[in-house]
Amino acid sequence: xxxxxxxxxxxxxxxxxxxxxxxxxGRKLGAQGLTPATSSNFSMRIDAEHAAITISGRDKGLLxxxxxxxxxxxxxxxxxxxxxxxxxxxxxxxxxxFPHAQAVLHTHSRTQTVxxxxxAEQGMIRLAGYELLKAIxxxxxxxxxxxxxxxxxxxxxxxxxxxxxxxxxSGQPLYGYLIDGHGIYTWGRDMxxxxxxIEAFEFLLGCELDLRRLRT
Amino acid sequence: xxxxxxxxxxxxxxxxxxxxxxxxxGRKLGAQGLTPATSSNFSMRIDAEHAAITISGRDKGLLxxxxxxxxxxxxxxxxxxxxxxxxxxxxxxxxxxFPHAQAVLHTHSRTQTVxxxxxAEQGMIRLAGYELLKAIxxxxxxxxxxxxxxxxxxxxxxxxxxxxxxxxxSGQPLYGYLIDGHGIYTWGRDMxxxxxxIEAFEFLLGCELDLRRLRT
Amino acid sequence: xxxxxxxxxxxxxxxxxxxxxxxxxGRKLGAQGLTPATSSNFSMRIDAEHAAITISGRDKGLLxxxxxxxxxxxxxxxxxxxxxxxxxxxxxxxxxxFPHAQAVLHTHSRTQTVxxxxxAEQGMIRLAGYELLKAIxxxxxxxxxxxxxxxxxxxxxxxxxxxxxxxxxSGQPLYGYLIDGHGIYTWGRDMxxxxxxIEAFEFLLGCELDLRRLRT
Amino acid sequence: xxxxxxxxxxxxxxxxxxxxxxxxxGRKLGAQGLTPATSSNFSMRIDAEHAAITISGRDKGLLxxxxxxxxxxxxxxxxxxxxxxxxxxxxxxxxxxFPHAQAVLHTHSRTQTVxxxxxAEQGMIRLAGYELLKAIxxxxxxxxxxxxxxxxxxxxxxxxxxxxxxxxxSGQPLYGYLIDGHGIYTWGRDMxxxxxxIEAFEFLLGCELDLRRLRT
Numbered sequence: 001x002x003x004x005x006x007x008x009x010x011x012x013x014x015x016x017x018x019x020x021x022x023x024x025x026g027r028k029l030g031a032q033g034l035t036p037a038t039s040s041n042f043s044m045r046i047d048a049e050h051a052a053i054t055i056s057g058r059d060k061g062l063l064x065x066x067x068x069x070x071x072x073x074x075x076x077x078x079x080x081x082x083x084x085x086x087x088x089x090x091x092x093x094x095x096x097x098f099p100h101a102q103a104v105l106h107t108h109s110r111t112q113t114v115x116x117x118x119x120a121e122q123g124m125i126r127l128a129g130y131e132l133l134k135a136i137x138x139x140x141x142x143x144x145x146x147x148x149x150x151x152x153x154x155x156x157x158x159x160x161x162x163x164x165x166x167x168x169x170s171g172q173p174l175y176g177y178l179i180d181g182h183g184i185y186t187w188g189r190d191m192x193x194x195x196x197x198i199e200a201f202e203f204l205l206g207c208e209l210d211l212r213r214l215r216t
Numbered sequence: 217x218x219x220x221x222x223x224x225x226x227x228x229x230x231x232x233x234x235x236x237x238x239x240x241x242g243r244k245l246g247a248q249g250l251t252p253a254t255s256s257n258f259s260m261r262i263d264a265e266h267a268a269i270t271i272s273g274r275d276k277g278l279l280x281x282x283x284x285x286x287x288x289x290x291x292x293x294x295x296x297x298x299x300x301x302x303x304x305x306x307x308x309x310x311x312x313x314f315p316h317a318q319a320v321l322h323t324h325s326r327t328q329t330v331x332x333x334x335x336a337e338q339g340m341i342r343l344a345g346y347e348l349l350k351a352i353x354x355x356x357x358x359x360x361x362x363x364x365x366x367x368x369x370x371x372x373x374x375x376x377x378x379x380x381x382x383x384x385x386s387g388q389p390l391y392g393y394l395i396d397g398h399g400i401y402t403w404g405r406d407m408x409x410x411x412x413x414i415e416a417f418e419f420l421l422g423c424e425l426d427l428r429r430l431r432t
Numbered sequence: 433x434x435x436x437x438x439x440x441x442x443x444x445x446x447x448x449x450x451x452x453x454x455x456x457x458g459r460k461l462g463a464q465g466l467t468p469a470t471s472s473n474f475s476m477r478i479d480a481e482h483a484a485i486t487i488s489g490r491d492k493g494l495l496x497x498x499x500x501x502x503x504x505x506x507x508x509x510x511x512x513x514x515x516x517x518x519x520x521x522x523x524x525x526x527x528x529x530f531p532h533a534q535a536v537l538h539t540h541s542r543t544q545t546v547x548x549x550x551x552a553e554q555g556m557i558r559l560a561g562y563e564l565l566k567a568i569x570x571x572x573x574x575x576x577x578x579x580x581x582x583x584x585x586x587x588x589x590x591x592x593x594x595x596x597x598x599x600x601x602s603g604q605p606l607y608g609y610l611i612d613g614h615g616i617y618t619w620g621r622d623m624x625x626x627x628x629x630i631e632a633f634e635f636l637l638g639c640e641l642d643l644r645r646l647r648t
Numbered sequence: 649x650x651x652x653x654x655x656x657x658x659x660x661x662x663x664x665x666x667x668x669x670x671x672x673x674g675r676k677l678g679a680q681g682l683t684p685a686t687s688s689n690f691s692m693r694i695d696a697e698h699a700a701i702t703i704s705g706r707d708k709g710l711l712x713x714x715x716x717x718x719x720x721x722x723x724x725x726x727x728x729x730x731x732x733x734x735x736x737x738x739x740x741x742x743x744x745x746f747p748h749a750q751a752v753l754h755t756h757s758r759t760q761t762v763x764x765x766x767x768a769e770q771g772m773i774r775l776a777g778y779e780l781l782k783a784i785x786x787x788x789x790x791x792x793x794x795x796x797x798x799x800x801x802x803x804x805x806x807x808x809x810x811x812x813x814x815x816x817x818s819g820q821p822l823y824g825y826l827i828d829g830h831g832i833y834t835w836g837r838d839m840x841x842x843x844x845x846i847e848a849f850e851f852l853l854g855c856e857l858d859l860r861r862l863r864t
Contacts, residue, residue, distance in 0.1 A: 416468065
């Protein structure tokens with residue numbers, strides 16, 4: 001965790017706790033097959049100006065605190081020459097737009113990838129009538145719906161940031177989003193809530209695919 | 217297991233054994249992917265007037281005795297300020313209607329959710345011709361059938377209790393039931409039998425979905 | 433392993449080795465999900481007159497030597513009041529018909545059950561063109577075929593024994609068979625070969641189901 | 649690792665490191681279900697003239713250094729009477745044609761087998777538009793495509809070697825290939841890259857099968 005020693009501007013105890021929580025989440029999500037082939041990236045807010053995030057290219061199921069680095073809220077590496085995830089700006093955007101968000105998880109399961117490609121053309125997946133919608137913060141009944149947008153994939157992060165902002169600006173609620181041919185982003189008030197959101201979306205997308213196979 | 221210390225009205229040894237059995241069952245069912253995103257709830261009958269049940273919102277794959285509390289048979293928390301599962305009345309109903317039932321398990325797998333949605337309109341799933349029907353207590357041949365009702369989902373527990381009672385009142389046997397967009401409830405003479413019933417229903421519902429995919 | 437102590441008629445060392453091999457195989461097959469809800473049964477030939485077999489009703493993924501008992505070659509329990517598997521006669525038949533067989537495995541996976549129901553009407557599944565056919569003893573090329581019969585299910589074991597004998601009498605080779613709505617039986621020159629056969633059949637039946645879904 | 653002691657012509661430290669890396673990779677790939685029934689084989693380049701490769705017929709999920717042997721670059725066993733994998737020439741071909749390749753992995757998953765059979769007639773599978781294409785060395789965007797050839801299966805290794813050479817001679821890039829009814833071959837600059845390639849191809853082939861099921 002060399003990068004962490006050099007990042008004197010943030011609280012060492014909080015930083016170490018974030019790094020541990022990220023590594024633990026990675027192990028769990030990796031064991032569930034959600035992070036194939038060094039894909040996926042995870043972060044936590046350290047304080048108003050910093051976040052801890054996974055270093056690019058590591059196996060996300062085998063993370064140790066040494067695989068976590070510090071960035072500022074514009075996505076610049078702090079106190080390290082390591083390179084943060086290529087998608088760092090999507091993390092800092094969430095921290096900027098959602099003040100309650102303390103953890104952001106991006107995974108890349110087969111279900112997420114397939115669902116994103118199937119629904120890319122219509123631009124979103126509507127989830128409705130599932131008891132497990134109650135696992136998404138703020139929902140107390142199955143008798144509701146959550147629309148998960150599917151944004152076109154691009155290697156141009158500012159373009160993606162713009163699409164997420166446009167969705168938010170439209171006034172539609174946002175609990176997570178898919179990128180076409182890629183995976184999901186979701187977040188929470190703490191790591192436990194972010195993990196619950198990942199588990200719930202993975203489950204619900206899987207049900208949608210199964211029902212589509214079975215109803216035709 | 218603070219709640220357990222304060223519940224002087226029931227036998228401490230029996231209570232501790234129930235809490236251990238519930239936590240062990242949760243670990244097994246969680247490892248099989250049947251309890252996503254803090255869903256599911258489990259209970260055991262302690263004595264004629266009390267049951268042990270999982271506290272609301274806990275990760276059911278990581279239960280310890282501290283995640284178990286005591287309720288009376290009308291579903292009220294005993295000796296604790298913790299909140300029992302929102303579906304507590306479905307557990308106490310089983311203990312009231314089936315005197316032999318000592319353990320009730322509710323899980324929430326993708327197979328269960330998908331099967332419940334597919335068969336909701338016809339109100340039940342008929343399972344017939346499977347050797348594994350012999351895993352459901354009282355069955356000694358594959359040459360039989362078990363009808364599993366699918367009740368509409370609601371957040372109104374007395375309404376659900378009423379639907380279960382109506383099925384029982386109709387004279388049809390009941391070994392477990394699904395709730396639409398949700399999961400399954402089943403039970404047994406002890407925790408081992410309840411677990412065997414969950415495993416068998418999960419297996420049989422999965423076969424039904426596969427056959428439906430393959431036969432069209 | 434009480435039953436084993438009382439079975440003075442067979443070699444204690446060989447018996448203990450068989451019991452260990454059966455328990456180990458059960459753990460592996462159980463972890464792969466092939467033995468749901470106390471289904472499945474396993475045996476090994478001890479000597480010309482005895483076999484070790486799983487006691488009825490045990491969880492096959494959690495076997496210890498205490499869950500194994502001795503039978504003679506007509507399927508009678510030796511030195512114990514435990515009840516052997518209801519399908520014991522299918523095991524002793526294999527030892528009688530195939531002198532090289534030292535281990536018999538019967539599992540009950542979802543793939544096996546679904547395949548058996550789909551192909552029950554045509555009475556067999558033809559496996560051809562797979563490299564993994566080379567995992568079945570005596571095959572050195574993928575350019576071959578293996579016919580796996582599917583027999584109707586019955587609780588009458590002599591009837592099933594008769595169907596297996598009729599297949600053998602017809603001169604067709606037999607490496608394993610399915611029972612409709614049930615699972616598979618296969619065997620080997622030792623436990624390792626029997627396990628390899630189970631793994632290969634499970635894989636090949638899964639491929640057949642996938643191809644059927646994908647080709648229509 | 650008896651064979652390794654007798655193979656005085658190559659560096660013992662490098663050899664031991666290769667054997668460990670191969671055994672570790674086997675455990676990981678076996679746990680993911682990619683190596684059923686003693687199928688699959690793995691190798692690493694030791695030096696310009698030698699490679700370490702799995703001995704034929706071993707359980708690839710339970711490899712120890714004793715299951716690894718040394719071959720020369722024409723596929724002959726060195727310092728041992730063990731028999732190398734029947735497909736050894738496919739490994740040495742990769743080392744000869746791709747000087748950067750240090751590790752070659754051949755696995756045999758259900759997804760790989762089913763995909764190979766489905767696409768055998770058209771001779772290749774085109775993977776395009778997936779973010780995970782970036783996991784294949786040399787790719788920095790999802791906006792690309794990789795063609796994976798599917799060669800007819802044969803037990804005649806020189807024939808297969810010829811087909812691979814013909815593809816290379818045609819000038820098309822080659823990152824891995826499937827054999828019909830069989831599995832995949834891929835490789836990397838080190839074992840970590842080869843493993844990442846296996847994981848990525850397994851994922852991408854699985855997505856292609858799912859989309860085919862869902863789009864019809």
